[in-house]
Amino acid sequence: MTAQELNPGHLLELSGRYWETCTLHAGVKLDVFSIIGNDGLKSQEVAQKINGDKRAVKMLLNALCAMNLLSKKDDTYRNTPTSKAFLIKESPRYVGHIILHHHHLVDSWARLDAAVQSGGPIRTRAVHHEDEKRESFLMGMFNIAMSLAPVLVPKIDLSGRRRLLDLGGGPGTYAIQFCLINPQLTATVYDLPDTRIFAEKTIAQFGLADRIDFMDIDYLKEDIKDVFDVVWLSQILHGERPEDCRKIINKAVSALGSGGMILIHEFILNNTMDGPLFPALFSLNMLLGTPSGQAYSEKQLIDMLSEAGVGDIRRISFASPNDSGIIAGIVR
Ligand SMILES: C[S@@+](CC[C@H](N)C(=O)[O-])C[C@H]1O[C@@H](n2cnc3c(N)ncnc32)[C@H](O)[C@@H]1O
Numbered sequence: 001m002t003a004q005e006l007n008p009g010h011l012l013e014l015s016g017r018y019w020e021t022c023t024l025h026a027g028v029k030l031d032v033f034s035i036i037g038n039d040g041l042k043s044q045e046v047a048q049k050i051n052g053d054k055r056a057v058k059m060l061l062n063a064l065c066a067m068n069l070l071s072k073k074d075d076t077y078r079n080t081p082t083s084k085a086f087l088i089k090e091s092p093r094y095v096g097h098i099i100l101h102h103h104h105l106v107d108s109w110a111r112l113d114a115a116v117q118s119g120g121p122i123r124t125r126a127v128h129h130e131d132e133k134r135e136s137f138l139m140g141m142f143n144i145a146m147s148l149a150p151v152l153v154p155k156i157d158l159s160g161r162r163r164l165l166d167l168g169g170g171p172g173t174y175a176i177q178f179c180l181i182n183p184q185l186t187a188t189v190y191d192l193p194d195t196r197i198f199a200e201k202t203i204a205q206f207g208l209a210d211r212i213d214f215m216d217i218d219y220l221k222e223d224i225k226d227v228f229d230v231v232w233l234s235q236i237l238h239g240e241r242p243e244d245c246r247k248i249i250n251k252a253v254s255a256l257g258s259g260g261m262i263l264i265h266e267f268i269l270n271n272t273m274d275g276p277l278f279p280a281l282f283s284l285n286m287l288l289g290t291p292s293g294q295a296y297s298e299k300q301l302i303d304m305l306s307e308a309g310v311g312d313i314r315r316i317s318f319a320s321p322n323d324s325g326i327i328a329g330i331v332r
Pocket of ligand 1: 138141142145167168169170171173174190191192195217218219220221233234235236239
């Protein structure tokens with residue numbers, strides 16, 4: 001055993017890391033980065049604008065400086081290049097929605113021990129019914145997808161394909177990206193009715209309302225009536241138990257004729273289910289948030305596709321920050 005392995009420093013650092021997480025969350029929730037904006041503000045001015053306690057606001061701003069998310073000179077606080085790019089609401093690269101979504105998960109993660117003992121979820125899907133939480137969830141998906149799509153979408157050859165179904169497509173980020181680089185393509189986003197306003201707004205922002213439409217559906221309860229030649233299932237299977245994943249895949253396959261392409265995008269575990277780290281942790285996030293969702297391994301996903309009559313199954317590799325991966329196949 002090395003001296004480093006015997007040193008508890010790493011464990012202590014890991015155990016207390018949520019202090020930094022919570023400091024970031026508070027900064028985003030109070031929107032101090034947008035308030036400070038492109039110039040700079042004194043702590044007193046920030047306190048006034050957020051209706052906060054002067055002493056406490058200064059403590060928060062100082063901690064954000066220590067985290068290199070703000071800088072300070074003569075009690076004037078400024079955004080750093082990172083916070084200007086990603087934490088000011090007006091920035092096209094704003095990632096505050098996903099940070100707020102993470103914030104909404106903190107209470108349940110603090111009760112992970114209880115979920116492990118009961119085997120049941122701690123959060124309810126109420127997240128879909130509370131406006132602020134819904135917005136941070138769905139637009140958080142947009143934040144994540146927008147950072148991934150430019151590397152992922154060009155890896156997928158859709159030449160010759162004309163109709164794409166983005167099943168559980170949320171705000172439609174991937175349908176948008178696929179249509180942007182495939183001029184022959186039109187798409188439909190299928191999702192729950194509450195998602196429609198977010199999807200329509202996002203699609204319109206990209207000027208694609210004439211090529212992408214939205215259809216209300218509950219993919220567990222209803223069938224897919226239209227016909228497509230490619231179906232994209234991104235980050236939906238992990239919310240469901242294996243039987244329901246099979247049901248969804250079967251519905252997707254039946255919306256494709258022979259030769260149709262099915263693509264599954266998930267945080268994919270290795271076949272021993274003990275890594276990589278993010279998918280393993282994401283599985284716990286599903287334990288906390290769903291009755292029987294989980295991250296699936298490559299083998300589990302391949303078996304589900306194969307049982308549904310899909311052949312020519314392969315992993316499309318690309319570098320992704322959270323070990324998400326794509327498994328593609330062609331309906332036999
Ligand atoms: C994690 S998000 C993924 C969004 C998008 N596919 C992406 O990768 O960015 C899961 C999506 O599935 C939708 N969804 C969940 N259950 C559904 C159901 N039973 N029927 C239709 N859509 C559902 C949610 O509303 C949400 O938009």
